[in-house]
Amino acid sequence: MTKLKFFHRSRAPFGLLVPIFARHRLRLLFGLVALLGVDFLQLLIPMLLKSGIDGLSRKTANETSLLNLALLILLIAVTVAVLRFIWRTLIIGFSRLLEQTLRDRIFSHLLRMDRQFYGRWSTGGLMAHAGNDLSAIQMACGMGMVAAVDALVMSTAAICFMLAIDVKLTLIALLPMPLLAICTKILAGRMHNRFNLVQEQFGLMTEFVRNALVSIRLLKVYSLESQQGEEFARLGTQYVHSNLKVAVIQGLLHPLATLTGNAGMLLILYFGGLLVIEGKITLGSFVAFVTYLAMLVWPMMAIGWVANLVQRGLTSLRRVAALLEEQSTIRGGKGLLSQAEAIPAICCRNLNFTYPDMKNPALERINLDLTQGIYGITGRTGSGKSTLCRLAARLYPVEDGMLFIGGRDVNTVSVPSVREQIGYVGQQVFLFSETIFNNICFGRPDADRDQVEAVARAASIHNDIVGFADGYATLVGERGVRLSGGQKQRIALARALLCDRPILIIDDGLSALDVETEQEVFANICRQYKGRLVLLVSHRVNLLRKTDRIFLIDHGKILASGNHEQMRMASSLYTIMTDKQQDNA
Numbered sequence: 001m002t003k004l005k006f007f008h009r010s011r012a013p014f015g016l017l018v019p020i021f022a023r024h025r026l027r028l029l030f031g032l033v034a035l036l037g038v039d040f041l042q043l044l045i046p047m048l049l050k051s052g053i054d055g056l057s058r059k060t061a062n063e064t065s066l067l068n069l070a071l072l073i074l075l076i077a078v079t080v081a082v083l084r085f086i087w088r089t090l091i092i093g094f095s096r097l098l099e100q101t102l103r104d105r106i107f108s109h110l111l112r113m114d115r116q117f118y119g120r121w122s123t124g125g126l127m128a129h130a131g132n133d134l135s136a137i138q139m140a141c142g143m144g145m146v147a148a149v150d151a152l153v154m155s156t157a158a159i160c161f162m163l164a165i166d167v168k169l170t171l172i173a174l175l176p177m178p179l180l181a182i183c184t185k186i187l188a189g190r191m192h193n194r195f196n197l198v199q200e201q202f203g204l205m206t207e208f209v210r211n212a213l214v215s216i217r218l219l220k221v222y223s224l225e226s227q228q229g230e231e232f233a234r235l236g237t238q239y240v241h242s243n244l245k246v247a248v249i250q251g252l253l254h255p256l257a258t259l260t261g262n263a264g265m266l267l268i269l270y271f272g273g274l275l276v277i278e279g280k281i282t283l284g285s286f287v288a289f290v291t292y293l294a295m296l297v298w299p300m301m302a303i304g305w306v307a308n309l310v311q312r313g314l315t316s317l318r319r320v321a322a323l324l325e326e327q328s329t330i331r332g333g334k335g336l337l338s339q340a341e342a343i344p345a346i347c348c349r350n351l352n353f354t355y356p357d358m359k360n361p362a363l364e365r366i367n368l369d370l371t372q373g374i375y376g377i378t379g380r381t382g383s384g385k386s387t388l389c390r391l392a393a394r395l396y397p398v399e400d401g402m403l404f405i406g407g408r409d410v411n412t413v414s415v416p417s418v419r420e421q422i423g424y425v426g427q428q429v430f431l432f433s434e435t436i437f438n439n440i441c442f443g444r445p446d447a448d449r450d451q452v453e454a455v456a457r458a459a460s461i462h463n464d465i466v467g468f469a470d471g472y473a474t475l476v477g478e479r480g481v482r483l484s485g486g487q488k489q490r491i492a493l494a495r496a497l498l499c500d501r502p503i504l505i506i507d508d509g510l511s512a513l514d515v516e517t518e519q520e521v522f523a524n525i526c527r528q529y530k531g532r533l534v535l536l537v538s539h540r541v542n543l544l545r546k547t548d549r550i551f552l553i554d555h556g557k558i559l560a561s562g563n564h565e566q567m568r569m570a571s572s573l574y575t576i577m578t579d580k581q582q583d584n585a
């Protein structure tokens with residue numbers, strides 16, 4: 001199993017958030033005002049208590065004044081409840097909108113990335129991004145931000161009120177607090193690393209499940225269910241262990257904060273009590289002081305919690321920002337290859353290509369000049385046929401001056417405008433879990449029933465489709481469970497034929513068909529693509545001999561080219577390959 005690689009560290013993670021914060025500034029502003037309103041009103045309550053108690057101890061309070069005080073406290077409590085509802089709706093709502101914006105950006109970014117990127121990245125790793133990282137950012141920007149503002153305002157204000165009551169007493173009460181700050185800092189640092197590990201292992205687990213479910217039939221054939229189950233249990237145990245390590249630190253933070261708060265309370269009960277006995281502060285001030293100190297405990301606990309949320313959020317934000325900074329290596333120019341000027345032509349000039357992270361080139365000094373006609377490409381397995389097709393379909397980057405499509409260097413025109421010239425049937429057919437109809441008209445969603453039927457007939461799949469109970473509305477299960485290999489190939493071919501582009505590339509796309517069907521489909525393609533360019537990768541001599549020209553590729557180089565007869569004279573490899581088929585036939 002490949003280990004997930006996490007990205008380089010992003011240089012400007014906050015750049016991602018600034019525009020989103022700016023767009024929702026009014027929502028945030030009102031939310032923060034409501035939050036500050038709650039804090040302010042909460043801080044008033046001890047003051048009211050103080051005046052009530054002082055009134056009682058001076059015997060100046062009467063029934064009406066106490067009732068008024070109680071009503072005022074009730075009014076404050078109701079206002080606090082309303083304001084709390086407002087800030088929660090506004091700020092937590094904001095964090096959800098932020099999460100959605102980032103999710104949309106990640107998804108459209110993923111759609112733009114090239115095959116190299118997907119070679120580097122496992123699906124599990126990407127899913128971890130979309131799930132865990134986004135929710136960590138959402139938490140940090142929602143509850144994290146609220147708790148941070150709340151803790152800052154409440155603690156500053158509570159300390160100010162405490163100072164106003166008695167400076168010395170305040171200093172004594174705050175004595176244990178720096179200890180808490182230092183411990184939080186050390187613990188939060190450790191948390192950062194451990195959280196990284198948790199994310200990585202979550203990615204591994206997701207990838208494992210995806211792999212197992214995609215290849216479930218294979219697992220059953222090889223009776224590997226229990227072995228896979230054990231492997232998953234092992235990954236799960238690792239994941240839980242890493243999470244437990246995070247939990248240990250979280251578990252330490254909370255009791256530490258409460259302990260510190262209670263230690264302060266102990267000091268105040270003793271020293272504050274003495275001040276009341278000595279008559280230096282009133283009983284009301286003492287009660288207010290204790291209430292303020294109790295109010296400090298929550299911000300102190302919040303520090304640990306916020307540190308945790310912010311650490312997680314920041315780690316995730318860096319990863320998401322780095323993901324969004326990754327660029328597709330296939331970058332075309334600004335020019336457009338318009339349909340009108342397009343000439344069906346593929347031209348390679350000393351084309352070299354090496355897959356990323358590979359030592360040997362997959363293609364070397366390929367020179368081709370293909371215009372209208374049907375061209376066959378053949379060669380032993382692993383010789384580079386599919387690579388050539390993928391390059392022509394702009395699935396991998398090429399150097400300048402090596403590949404020309406429709407008469408233009410592909411690097412000078414935009415990637416979509418090149419791809420719009422090409423119909424491509426890959427070696428591995430992919431069908432969506434959709435109806436057959438939608439699978440065929442994937443590249444042209446506007447196509448009507450007649451057009452879809454026409455290409456299905458040309459691809460010789462129409463009769464199969466109408467034989468299914470639901471006809472064209474038949475659902476293709478995940479990865480085309482209900483279709484044979486040949487049927488899938490013909491549906492993929494119909495899909496490409498429907499797009500009807502100047503160039504058609506078929507990478508071994510007729511290999512699963514019987515000889516009769518293959519000949520019929522080939523004849524239909526030749527008819528539809530008369531005057532255009534067809535590039536057909538095949539091992540079948542019966543097809544190759546009908547093409548205008550054959551290219552034999554071996555070890556990434558063109559060994560020979562010509563029509564069937566010329567090739568038999570020129571290349572011993574071609575002769576051996578074709579003789580073997582004739583013997584088998």
Ligand SMILES: Nc1ncnc2c1ncn2[C@@H]1O[C@H](COP(=O)(O)OP(=O)(O)OP(=O)(O)O)[C@@H](O)[C@H]1O
Nearest residue numbers: 355358362379380381382383384385386387388427
């Ligand atoms: N994504 C990839 N990353 C790295 N190397 C690759 C990749 N795809 C193919 N190769 C290598 O490039 C070479 C050419 O592969 P290619 O798929 O073009 O062969 P092919 O001629 O199409 O073979 P086949 O007849 O089996 O389809 C092989 O050595 C293969 O191992």
Ligand SMILES: [Mg+2]
Nearest residue numbers: 385386387427
């Ligand atoms: Mg191939």
